[in-house]
Amino acid sequence: MMTKCIYCGTAAQDFDHAPPQCLFQRPLPNDLVKVPSCKKCNRRFALDDEYFRDSLALSTYDIADPPELKTLHEAVRRSLLRKNFRPPARRILAGSRTGWARRGSPIVEQVKLLPIDMKRIGKTVERVVHALHFNHTGRVLPLGYEPKVIHGGRMATVDRLDLPFFERLFAPLSQAQWQSTGGRAFGYAFAKASDDPDATVWFLSFFGRLTFLAFTVPD
Numbered sequence: 001m002m003t004k005c006i007y008c009g010t011a012a013q014d015f016d017h018a019p020p021q022c023l024f025q026r027p028l029p030n031d032l033v034k035v036p037s038c039k040k041c042n043r044r045f046a047l048d049d050e051y052f053r054d055s056l057a058l059s060t061y062d063i064a065d066p067p068e069l070k071t072l073h074e075a076v077r078r079s080l081l082r083k084n085f086r087p088p089a090r091r092i093l094a095g096s097r098t099g100w101a102r103r104g105s106p107i108v109e110q111v112k113l114l115p116i117d118m119k120r121i122g123k124t125v126e127r128v129v130h131a132l133h134f135n136h137t138g139r140v141l142p143l144g145y146e147p148k149v150i151h152g153g154r155m156a157t158v159d160r161l162d163l164p165f166f167e168r169l170f171a172p173l174s175q176a177q178w179q180s181t182g183g184r185a186f187g188y189a190f191a192k193a194s195d196d197p198d199a200t201v202w203f204l205s206f207f208g209r210l211t212f213l214a215f216t217v218p219d
């Protein structure tokens with residue numbers, strides 16, 4: 001049987017990694033999830049993944065824990081120093097401005113505000129959910145179940161809140177087992193509705209610093 005790309009359904013000649021492999025140094029951790037993917041989808045994802053990595057690194061530059069995060073900072077710093085190379089970090093820094101914010105204390109400090117495109121960040125997270133769902137269930141998400149990602153308390157793409165439905169998903173999430181890959185680089189927990197294996201809720205954490213809630217629920 002021919003293996004199909006889980007994202008577009010054409011013949012898969014490649015693998016996609018979840019979380020994205022650009023978040024790690026070589027050699028890659030051997031516990032990353034690998035799913036069948038076509039070359040075209042892989043190429044399309046690569047730019048968003050770099051944007052995700054650079055945004056994560058720049059917005060946590062003053063945090064040194066976990067050590068996996070420090071390694072990521074160093075990789076992005078090196079990429080900024082390379083001549084004739086334009087990492088997304090360069091564009092993000094060029095658009096930054098100075099502002100004021102509270103950072104964990106009542107005192108307002110001067111900070112660098114970064115123009116990070118959360119919608120684009122969300123695209124990488126959607127794909128990670130897609131891959132993990134396939135890895136756990138062996139099922140390709142049906143049409144209409146595209147992952148929806150919520151970050152920072154902002155309801156980005158969920159326009160309908162069916163509370164009894166979400167309650168049914170959230171109660172099992174509180175019992176779900178926490179799973180991690182790549183040391184402390186990535187962790188997640190998920191739960192699915194008892195009557196629909198494609199209706200799922202996810203809590204995802206990148207380096208313990210960037211967290212998302214995501215759903216796959218029918219439109």
Ligand SMILES: [Zn+2]
Nearest residue numbers: 005008038041
């Ligand atoms: Zn594809």
